[in-house]
Amino acid sequence: MASPVHFTVWPAVVVVALDQVSKWLLTRFLQPLETFPVLSGFFNIVHVRNRGMAFGLLNRSDGVQWRMILLIGASLAATIVLVWWLTRLKPSERLMAFALSLVLGGAVGNLVDRLAYGEVIDFLDFYIGSYHWPAFNVADAAITIGTILIGFVFLRGSRRGAQF
Template sequence: MIYYIIAFIAFLVDQGTKYLIATRMELREQIPVIGDFFLITSHRNRGAAFGILQDQRWFFIVITTIVVLAIIWYLQKVMHSKNKLLPLALSLVLGGAVGNFLDRMLAGEVVDFLQFNFGSYTFPIFNVADSCIVVGVALIIVDSLLDMKRNPVNQNEEGIE
């Protein structure tokens, strides 16, 4: 149950921050946090990461529904194992996916607000849900690498040492 609570907390933080941005800032308004490097910027995204696939609302709703159901199914399979990193990672991805899903379902767009500038390059604006998804996927990769180390392929079967 703890993993669903983590997913719910990620979802609540995401939705709370988006609500604050949507209700307290004008669209395109910026608040510098760390000079020109990090700004809170009120932005709306009708597409996916980096603004691709603009206005494909139903595509995202169908795909996200499938992904969320798959994550829940897999989380049920792995949550009682000794490995705690994978279920944690899945819970972060789940919370983020549901957060962006709700935005697309209700408003047809996602509220983004975290902007980072690296010199003249501006990284695409994102939100807490996106961050949870990225951190969750990174943890899944780390878990896979650790699993390969924990369970190396038995090379002695073919006489290789």
């Protein structure tokens, strides 16, 4: 049986690849702030840039360098902690390994953007009427799903929740 670390490599790689390819396609077809309607009244593809973190927190254009250093540092620290955690899992903890892999892939996907562009590209825009959820990307979705799965594992207990 493959160890959790080996099992985990592939989901993280897939998340990073899907995230980066989707962002590359977006930048080829939409200009910044341009919108492409997909489902009227519910979903658009938009091209927005986020210099902050999730849901636009710290997303200001005042050029403060500490924010970028803080966000890159936090992403690197999270990556190190996630890899460390993955190496400590038992082979039976496959659901936790998968969940951590999603978070790892998302963290790396957004870190690539921060290092390459100094900001993160977001493009998924869900809304009802004038109420919009903050735009997000594949990496953000993976982080959210992975975090929910981690919570599920903890709520079920390590013995029952570890099974995949």
